[in-house]
Amino acid sequence: MKRYEGMVYSQARKAFLTKEEAEDFTQDVFLKAYESLSQFRGEAQFSTWLFQIAKFHITKVNKKKSHIQADWTEDVATVPDNSKPSTVEVLDKEETHHILHSLICKLPKSYQLPIRLHYFENKPLKEIANDLNIKLGTIKSHISRGKELLRKWWSHEIEG
Structure with a gap:
C-alpha cells in the first residue's frame, strides 16, 4: 500500500x-x-x-x-x-476538471494511460515505457497524438 x-x-x-x-x-x-x-x-x-x-x-x-x-x-x-464568487470559482474548476476527464476518457485507450501517468501521476516517460512494456518513442507519440486530440476537442467544447 x-x-x-x-x-x-x-x-x-x-x-x-x-x-x-x-x-x-x-x-x-x-x-x-x-x-x-x-x-x-x-x-x-x-x-x-x-x-x-x-x-x-x-x-x-x-x-x-x-x-x-x-x-x-x-x-x-x-x-x-x-x-x-469563491463558490462559483470552485464549481468552475470542478467543471473544467470534469470536462477534461471526460475528454481523456474519449481518447483511444493507447493514449489515455500514458497521458494520465505522465501528466497526473508525474511519471517520467521512461518509467511509463517500462511499466507498460512499450517503446519510449511509441509512448512519446501516443502522448503527442493524445494531446493534439484533446486540444482539438477542448476548443470545440469551449466554443460549442
Whole structure:
C-alpha cells in the first residue's frame, strides 16, 4: 500500500475538493483492490491495475456528485451572497476538471494511460515505457497524438 498510496492519493486530490475526501477515497480504493485481488491476473503491472480501479471509482463518485451539484448550483445561483464568487470559482474548476476527464476518457485507450501517468501521476516517460512494456518513442507519440486530440476537442467544447 505504501508503494502506491501516492499515486492513488494524487488522483483523489484532483477529483475531490477536500483533503479528507481524498484520504477517505484513497483508503476505499485500497479496500476495493484488496477485495478484488483474486481478479488480478498479472497481465499488466499492479500499478496499472490499481490505477484502473481508482479511475473507475472516481468516475462512479463523480457521477453521483454531479447530480447533487446540479441541484445545489441552481440554489446557490439564486441566493445573493458576497461569498459566492469563491463558490462559483470552485464549481468552475470542478467543471473544467470534469470536462477534461471526460475528454481523456474519449481518447483511444493507447493514449489515455500514458497521458494520465505522465501528466497526473508525474511519471517520467521512461518509467511509463517500462511499466507498460512499450517503446519510449511509441509512448512519446501516443502522448503527442493524445494531446493534439484533446486540444482539438477542448476548443470545440469551449466554443460549442
